[in-house]
Amino acid sequence: MTTGQLTRIRTHRRVRGRRITWLLVALVAVVAALAAALVVVPLLRPPGPRPLFQLPVGCGETWQLSTYPGHDDYDVDLFPTEGEAWGRPVLASYAGTVTEAGVNGAVGGRNPENPEGPRGRGGGYWVKIDHGGKWETQYLHLLEPPLVRVGQRVAQGDQIGRLGSTGNSGAPHLHYEQRRGWDKVETHFDGEPSGITTDEREHIVKRTSNNCQPG
Template sequence: MAFTRAAGKHRRPSVLSRRSANIAGVAALTTTGVIGTLAPQALAAEQDLTAEDTGAIRAVVLEDTVTDNLAEKVEAQAAAQKHAYEKAEAERKAEEARRAEAKRKAEAKIKKEREERERAAREAERKRLNSFRLPVAGSYVSTGYQTGGAMWSSGSHSGVDFHASSGSSVVAVGSGTVVEAGWGGAYGNNIVIRMNDGSYTQYGHLSSIGVSVGQSVTPGEQIGLSGSTGNSSGPHLHFEARTSPDYGSDIDPVAYLRGHGVRV
């Protein structure tokens, strides 16, 4: 019988393997009659393998097996290292993606909150500019609209008087543009403002004026100080609401202020 050697990686056949193959080859030739007389010798040669030859063959087979196992372990270790690297790289990229997404969301939240604050501020400013208030804070009407008497050339009061001691702050009741600022005859030092809604307001008997023609004013902005200039019996603020800047176009100032949300 011929001896077959276990396959090993990257190893050429050993001397013993070649010797066994040669013996097997000689034995095979007997079947073709080429050297039939050698058959007994070949068979004997095969049968006469010494214990030393057998041990050597077993050692070669064992060596090949150990080499194969070692190669497989090295390949397995390399594959495991590659897998670990690829896993770590994937986790790193996933973490970077999570951080980028968290940063994007945080920035979007900050942007949204800033836009909401700006929108709220704009809305608050819009409301403020469209709001109205008393011309003298905390004051009250001391003389009503169209009150009769010899004090007025027309025979009746064309506005209302707000109680105010001399030097009290007088403010614009709403947003508008100053169209008159100076002496107004019987009104003394007076200011006329064209309001943003197209109406006009007048402030008379001032002790001083703090604005000039063409100047824009906002609700609550101080425009002068109360006094008793012109045709006046004592310190107060004369306030009128008009449909035009001219005398005689007056309307009820209390109704005008209440119509714009002011409690009078």
């Protein structure tokens, strides 16, 4: 084989190697673009219709819904109007998939045996549920670790925890939020707005739960 032939073979191999490299780079770029589209496109879609959320407490029970200055807009604190608050069942407002179930911040030391114990930070034991269509609900200050796990599918009315006072909480209650996309919104229960929209003033209403299992 002549020197010229060897040179042509080496040149051909270099050109072919460059082509393969560019093809691999292009393939990786296409795969990355498709992966990004799978993530970004759903985020750009508008939220779906509001689910028919129910109060996150037992069927037929009447609870006080309230807010106060500094509580943050749209946040709702729920207190039972009758009976002991500690340990009351906390129910899923609507069917969905659990995306958070654990500790938000720090638990602290408040419980039925030591109600004036040290406060924790944040929401304490909590649960977040994805209801689809960019709708979520959050349930904070639970008494103990949630009764559900991340990835679990829950039905409306399923018990997800028990009411407590973990995290930054002064008394046993349920801190509850409804979210559309990244934004908190006014809570609606059984199709009716709660009226709690701002924390500029104290606001208290009473509602009876229609979070009832079929039959």
